[in-house]
Amino acid sequence: MCELLGMSARYPSALDTSLELFRPRGGEIGPHADGWGLAFFEGRTARLYKEPIPACESRCLAFLQGYELQSDMVIAHIRKANPPGVGRAYANTHPFEREVGGRSWVFAHNGVLPGIQAYTPGRYLPMGDSDSEWAFCLLMEAIHDCISHYGKIGDIQQTLACLAPVIATINPLDEFNFLLGNGEHLFVHAHSELHLLRRECRIDGCDQRVALIATKPLSEEAWQCLLPNTLLILKEGEIVQEVRTPGAASPIAWQRRRAQEQGVTDR
Template identity: 55%
Template sequence: MCELFAMSASRPTDVNQSLALLQPRGGEIGPHADGWGVAFYEGRAARIFKEPVPAAESRCLAFITEYDFRSTNVIAHIRKANPEKIGRASANTHPFERELDGRSWVFAHNGKLPGVSTAPPLSSGRFQPLGDTDSEHAFCLLLNRIAESGPGLSAGELLTTITPLISDLASLGEFNFMLSDGEHLIAHAHTHLHKLRRNCCGGDAAQEIVLFATKPLTDEPWQPLEPGSVHVFAEGKEVHPNGSIPASHAA
């Protein structure tokens, strides 16, 4: 399976240390050698870097881990192709991005959703996959559902809109994911996802940071999220009470 990483912060900050710790898991000390990607939000737009090569061997990612990219929302991913026949290609490399209502929406997934391409029909929506992964199919389905609900959704409305579809998709297999529009960061912990909160002081204001990872990256007190839970964060804070997926769909 793949590994996820994400951050939501109250003020722009870097994730250099986290990316440096994630990088060797992509083919050196971990099996996730089929691609890597990271998205840094700058307001409504996302600056995305990704390659269909092992993260551990990427000079580009090594450069990024030392460069001072700062953001309030970050999503990163290291990929292990599953099944292997859906191999290394830019179109199959997370995170995926689409524009909706003048914002970049970014998505990364850990798990497997067999049958998703034939479950709910994709042909009726605006968003279509470019690659072959079940992950991108699921992303398009989520965005089509959001688009149907109209622009300007609050955190609560967004959660209400997508939770039934998340439940349907989770019933197909394993569906841990991170999704962001640059303002909200949505985390679905279907099976394995961990959270770490940091409160830092610097400059004129305190900094609130929350990190997410499939597996803890440090010896700090990472907390496993409840299986089947959906969380919406903005500026390092949870902005809506947890949603939940029916227990029968949470592995």
């Protein structure tokens, strides 16, 4: 399956070490060789870098890894095309981005969602062929009226109420782990497997707080495995909302996870 990496921080932070551990999984020590993408937020705008090639072979990603870019929100992805027919193309490479109210909204997904094209996105349309981007369009359509003129979330509870039925519809299709962020709030949905790591330290007299999200732990630190069907909303490295999402984790997803833990992979 694809892998996700996300960060929400109180103050801008570099992600070099995590990227150094994440990059080899894109085709060197992992099968995710069909693309990579990285979005660094700078206020309302996301710097988006991506290529439909293995992350381990990318000179661009190697450069960015050591460039010491800093951000208070990052969304990254390494891709394993599934189904294989939705192949390597820039338009199919995560993260995906849309502008709403003068602000970037960025999305990355892990999983496969057969049949999702039966649901009509509305005003947001996919530019590629992936089921992931289709899901992104459905989510954006659901929360469009919850977004202010500045691209921010107005009422979090109203936003959750709008997201719930969409997630309940998509969950049973198969596997729906995702990161959705706008530079202020980071939405993290664990459908089958995601991990959370929290770090706190004092830098230059400031109390830094960082939350990292990864499909699989990137270090020997105390990563927390999130419960299936959990939606977190992070802001400045802190969990501001945590709710259960409708629908059970799919048996297919759980069977795949058990097989992977036993050393058998099918993606």
